[in-house]
Amino acid sequence: MTLGRIALARIPATRGTIHRLFSTTLSSSSTNRTSPPLSRHMSMKSDNLVSKLTSSGLLKTQGLIDGKWVDAHDGDTIKVLNPATGEVVANVPCMGQSETNDAISSAYDAFRSWSKLTASERSQRLRKWYDLLISHKEELGQLITLEQGKPLKEAMGEVIYGASFIEFYAEEAKRVYGDIIPSTLGDRRLFVLKQPVGVVGAITPWNFPLAMITRKVGPALACGCTVIVKPSELTPLTALAAAELALQAGIPPGVLNVVMGKASDIGDALLASPEVRKITFTGSTAVGKKLMAGAAGTVKRLSLELGGNAPCIVFDDADLDVAVKGSLAAKFRNSGQTCVCANRIIVQEGIYDKFADAFSKAVQSMQVGDGFSEGVMQGPLINEAAVQKVESFVEDAIFKGAKVLLGGKRHSLGMTFYEPTVISDVTEAMLLSREEVFGPVAPLLRFKTEEEAILMANNTKAGLAAYIFTNNVQRSWRVTEALEYGLVGVNEGLISTEVAPFGGLKQSGLGREGSKYGMDEYLEMKYVCLGDMNRK
Numbered sequence: 001m002t003l004g005r006i007a008l009a010r011i012p013a014t015r016g017t018i019h020r021l022f023s024t025t026l027s028s029s030s031t032n033r034t035s036p037p038l039s040r041h042m043s044m045k046s047d048n049l050v051s052k053l054t055s056s057g058l059l060k061t062q063g064l065i066d067g068k069w070v071d072a073h074d075g076d077t078i079k080v081l082n083p084a085t086g087e088v089v090a091n092v093p094c095m096g097q098s099e100t101n102d103a104i105s106s107a108y109d110a111f112r113s114w115s116k117l118t119a120s121e122r123s124q125r126l127r128k129w130y131d132l133l134i135s136h137k138e139e140l141g142q143l144i145t146l147e148q149g150k151p152l153k154e155a156m157g158e159v160i161y162g163a164s165f166i167e168f169y170a171e172e173a174k175r176v177y178g179d180i181i182p183s184t185l186g187d188r189r190l191f192v193l194k195q196p197v198g199v200v201g202a203i204t205p206w207n208f209p210l211a212m213i214t215r216k217v218g219p220a221l222a223c224g225c226t227v228i229v230k231p232s233e234l235t236p237l238t239a240l241a242a243a244e245l246a247l248q249a250g251i252p253p254g255v256l257n258v259v260m261g262k263a264s265d266i267g268d269a270l271l272a273s274p275e276v277r278k279i280t281f282t283g284s285t286a287v288g289k290k291l292m293a294g295a296a297g298t299v300k301r302l303s304l305e306l307g308g309n310a311p312c313i314v315f316d317d318a319d320l321d322v323a324v325k326g327s328l329a330a331k332f333r334n335s336g337q338t339c340v341c342a343n344r345i346i347v348q349e350g351i352y353d354k355f356a357d358a359f360s361k362a363v364q365s366m367q368v369g370d371g372f373s374e375g376v377m378q379g380p381l382i383n384e385a386a387v388q389k390v391e392s393f394v395e396d397a398i399f400k401g402a403k404v405l406l407g408g409k410r411h412s413l414g415m416t417f418y419e420p421t422v423i424s425d426v427t428e429a430m431l432l433s434r435e436e437v438f439g440p441v442a443p444l445l446r447f448k449t450e451e452e453a454i455l456m457a458n459n460t461k462a463g464l465a466a467y468i469f470t471n472n473v474q475r476s477w478r479v480t481e482a483l484e485y486g487l488v489g490v491n492e493g494l495i496s497t498e499v500a501p502f503g504g505l506k507q508s509g510l511g512r513e514g515s516k517y518g519m520d521e522y523l524e525m526k527y528v529c530l531g532d533m534n535r536k
């Protein structure tokens with residue numbers, strides 16, 4: 001996904017809180033045909049919500065460097081928009097290289113003392129942070145819905161999920177063990193120490209404004225690393241609120257810094273600095289490749305969680321209800337805007353028509369609307385570029401012979417709402433099966449044999465998540481082992497959890513996040529050979 005076009009508004013020294021501006025600068029390159037105005041004055045309802053969030057102290061609109069809330073050096077700001085309404089929620093600083101260098105210095109200085117704390121001292125602060133995230137889950141959920149658009153219930157689910165990484169790594173902090181290696185010589189003792197990598201640059205996307213940050217910052221801080229977070233410019237408010245709670249939890253100044261603004265300038269500063277020892281990134285494969293190339297200059301460690309193209313294979317022997325529910329959850333979570341969303345629903349010919357019918361009925365019942373409205377299951381897409389991408393993929397499929405069973409166009413609500421869509425007779429030649437659509441479109445492909453399904457599933461450069469639905473135990477193992485994917489859900493569409501490793505094969509990335517394995521990404525191994533002091 002590469003949808004990160006942002007509103008770069010030159011508003012001199014507009015430090016502080018909220019701005020209600022009329023603007024059409026969401027995307028200078030958005031030349032869409034039918035779109036409504038892209039940003040507006042705030043309605044009374046949003047105004048009330050924003051005032052409540054402001055008085056809670058969680059609507060932060062400055063960057064965080066060395067424990068201080070700061071503006072961009074030149075006072076430039078970026079507008080943060082509510083994708084459901086186009087309203088400007090806030091202006092945040094548009095930072096670049098020099099602010100990032102300040103953040104690096106602060107993280108570098110803080111590393112000395114933070115890494116020297118005992119694991120238990122770090123653990124207690126992380127635990128406190130977790131408690132604060134949970135006790136503020138409503139405000140954080142509201143911020144997520146406000147800037148990202150997902151339904152409030154789903155946003156609150158993200159807060160619980162996001163916070164769970166902080167809780168888990170507060171516990172794991174105490175379990176960083178080294179090793180003793182049996183020596184080859186009698187007068188020596190051999191040890192392995194595990195030590196924090198150092199300063200970490202964490203670059204995160206807009207689709208999970210909290211969880212993609214905590215999944216990186218939790219293990220980093222637990223190990224004794226310090227971090228500069230660069231959230232997406234589309235969703236910085238949740239990151240800033242989480243950082244405020246980290247300060248309240250007693251995480252010292254400089255341990256967690258947040259900068260946002262000119263993405264490539266910030267990225268370049270992080271890459272160029274020899275003091276930054278690791279980059280951890282979640283986002284598009286294209287940007288991930290740039291970061292990988294850029295990290296070579298200083299030989300930094302890298303974790304990359306990039307795009308997917310998840311197959312969801314439904315076999316004839318699947319339980320139809322389980323397959324429909326599981327595929328629905330895997331496809332339509334966050335309006336299809338996650339890298340583990342089912343991108344291709346590959347259905348065996350014997351069950352194809354029944355599945356298409358039952359699945360379409362289930363999709364039809366999903367209510368679309370503003371994430372703050374009761375009962376809504378599908379919010380807007382993140383921005384106009386996202387809608388245009390979905391439109392172009394659907395047009396391509398129709399042109400190449402696919403049939404729209406449901407939806408297939410912008411929603412009558414306008415803005416960036418798109419109808420939940422089911423398309424049948426999709427083939428491997430279509431964009432819908434070759435690339436991530438990152439929207440609420442479920443393409444149905446047909447297969448005959450298990451071998452064919454595996455070939456189709458693996459016929460992509462991506463390798464993040466895959467799903468299979470079958471009641472045959474032998475088949476579930478056989479197919480799971482043959483799938484070139486980092487995560488496999490068997491008869492289950494929602495599989496992410498803080499206790500299991502998350503990460504991809506092939507061009508979906510490097511490294512794992514979550515679980516005990518997620519700690520290794522932030523630890524160096526040091527081999528120590530201790531000679532015999534008494535030797536003459």
Ligand code: ADP
Binds near residue numbers: 205263282287288290
């Ligand atoms: P998306 O489609 O989700 O915006 P991106 O890969 O473009 O995917 O963005 C993910 C994150 O990477 C965002 O925080 C974005 O600002 C950041 N980003 C984009 N380009 C660069 C870059 N050249 N260097 C560093 N970070 C970048």
